[in-house]
Amino acid sequence: xxxxxxxxxxxxxxxxxxxxxxxxxxxxxxxxxxxxxxxxxxxxxxxxxxxxxxxxxxxxxxxxxxxxxxxxxxxxxxxxxxxxxxxxxxxxxxxxxxxxxxxxxxxxxxxxxxxxxxxxxxxxxxxxxxxxxxxxxxxxxxxxxxxxxxxxxxxxxxxxxxxxxxxxxxxxxxxxxxxxxxxxxxxxxxxxxxxxxxxxxxxxxxxxxxxxxxxxxxxxxxxxxxxxxxxxxxxxxxxxxxxxxxxxxxxxxxxxxxxxxxxxxxxxxxxxxxxxxxxxxxxxxxxxxxx
Ligand code: FAD
Numbered sequence: 001x002x003x004x005x006x007x008x009x010x011x012x013x014x015x016x017x018x019x020x021x022x023x024x025x026x027x028x029x030x031x032x033x034x035x036x037x038x039x040x041x042x043x044x045x046x047x048x049x050x051x052x053x054x055x056x057x058x059x060x061x062x063x064x065x066x067x068x069x070x071x072x073x074x075x076x077x078x079x080x081x082x083x084x085x086x087x088x089x090x091x092x093x094x095x096x097x098x099x100x101x102x103x104x105x106x107x108x109x110x111x112x113x114x115x116x117x118x119x120x121x122x123x124x125x126x127x128x129x130x131x132x133x134x135x136x137x138x139x140x141x142x143x144x145x146x147x148x149x150x151x152x153x154x155x156x157x158x159x160x161x162x163x164x165x166x167x168x169x170x171x172x173x174x175x176x177x178x179x180x181x182x183x184x185x186x187x188x189x190x191x192x193x194x195x196x197x198x199x200x201x202x203x204x205x206x207x208x209x210x211x212x213x214x215x216x217x218x219x220x221x222x223x224x225x226x227x228x229x230x231x232x233x234x235x236x237x238x239x240x241x242x243x244x245x246x247x248x249x250x251x252x253x254x255x256x257x258x259x260x261x262x263x264x265x266x267x268x269x270x271x272x273x274x275x276x277x278x279x280x281x282x283x284x285x286x287x288x289x290x291x
Pocket of ligand 1: 110156
């Protein structure tokens, strides 16, 4: 189903999940068993990330096509501007169109390994705003974009820049935005108020990262600029080597965060699953009265 139709017809908040394309046969097997388990909770859509290199990029296409054909779930393919010219992106989009994939999460992407900063290739795009405008010209695509309630690490003007660019993403044709993960809901509520004041009307869907391995989340957060608040450090650090305890606390905290967001009218929740279904299903179970 097209994302715009999912958004327009929703009479309750959307619960969605993100996966990455596995690199091994075992990982692939795990992905399909997670998706099978998730069918029971019927996520509004499943998004699949897009890597920096050629082979992982091909995997995204293969996986979204199979999600569409084999599971009945609605896939959203992430797409970045990294390493591709406008012509190459146009060719990939034509393949998506032919395969009946019409939901794209349009991103700039990060600098590939070994490069200090993102550089557009000749004939490519420098920002997600440009990719969104291009996608809109292709017709037929429903477009999601990314946004950063705590500010994108490269945004020189802080969150104000991110709000300005989110408005441009909306004006260029994005149907909804999914946020970088955050742990303090007040940050999201402040960001949402500022977006409202800036004339941003598209649904801003909070991205939720259930903590399953605290050291891993600390590492991710240092790369993507997400803030780990002192209270989370205090709770997780003493138990960080007991993965079962971390997982249980991670689920409890994420469910509490999700409940508070839904009670404050968040239009949906997008769970960063890290290709695991257990936490996602447990969180859904605890908030299903609000979904
Ligand atoms: P942009 O919105 O283009 O922003 C990049 C920087 O440029 C920001 O600092 C912004 O302030 C600035 N900027 C934006 N627009 C303009 C403009 N028009 N003029 C001047 N400056 C501008 N990465 C992947 O590689 N694959 C994925 O699948 C993936 N999925 C993601 C999903 C979500 C929900 C999120 C939140 C992030 C995801 N990322 C993914 C990470 C993302 O690629 C990085 O955060 C990347 O650094 C920025 O991408 P963007 O689309 O937000 O970029």
